[in-house]
Amino acid sequence: xxxxxxxxxxxxxxVTIPIRLKYDGCKTVICQPEVEHTELDPETxxxxxxxxxxxxxxxxxxxxxxxxxxxxxxQKVKQERAFLFRALSLVNxxxxxxxxxxxxKEPSSLTLSKLRKGFPEDWTxxxxxxxxx
Numbered sequence: 001x002x003x004x005x006x007x008x009x010x011x012x013x014x015v016t017i018p019i020r021l022k023y024d025g026c027k028t029v030i031c032q033p034e035v036e037h038t039e040l041d042p043e044t045x046x047x048x049x050x051x052x053x054x055x056x057x058x059x060x061x062x063x064x065x066x067x068x069x070x071x072x073x074x075q076k077v078k079q080e081r082a083f084l085f086r087a088l089s090l091v092n093x094x095x096x097x098x099x100x101x102x103x104x105k106e107p108s109s110l111t112l113s114k115l116r117k118g119f120p121e122d123w124t125x126x127x128x129x130x131x132x133x
Contacts, residue, residue, distance in 0.1 A: 048112045055090035094123035107131045
């Protein structure tokens with residue numbers, strides 16, 4: 001079973017995600033299908049890959065409570081707030097676009113400079129913008 005995203009007639013979105021339920025004693029655990037994960041080497045990562053990873057790291061710091069505000073995060077990582085906001089915006093990319101970036105399979109029209117100029121919130125529009133329809 002493949003993951004699918006489809007827009008229904010009534011405007012809703014139906015997302016199908018393949019999962020496995022594992023019963024472990026008295027609790028149920030959701031398991032994702034076995035996916036081969038490749039380790040990214042910081043020495044060979046592209047600037048685009050580094051930016052996406054940074055965005056997720058910054059988001060995790062904010063959500064975990066390690067820092068309370070973007071200003072506090074900026075002081076902790078010694079970066080400008082504007083840089084952090086641009087990095088944090090990358091977590092709003094469509095999942096398949098993020099996956100393509102991390103697997104180095106993004107189209108040539110998808111560059112870090114284009115992402116920094118801004119992109120639509122709608123995932124379908126993002127795919128159109130970067131030629132990933």
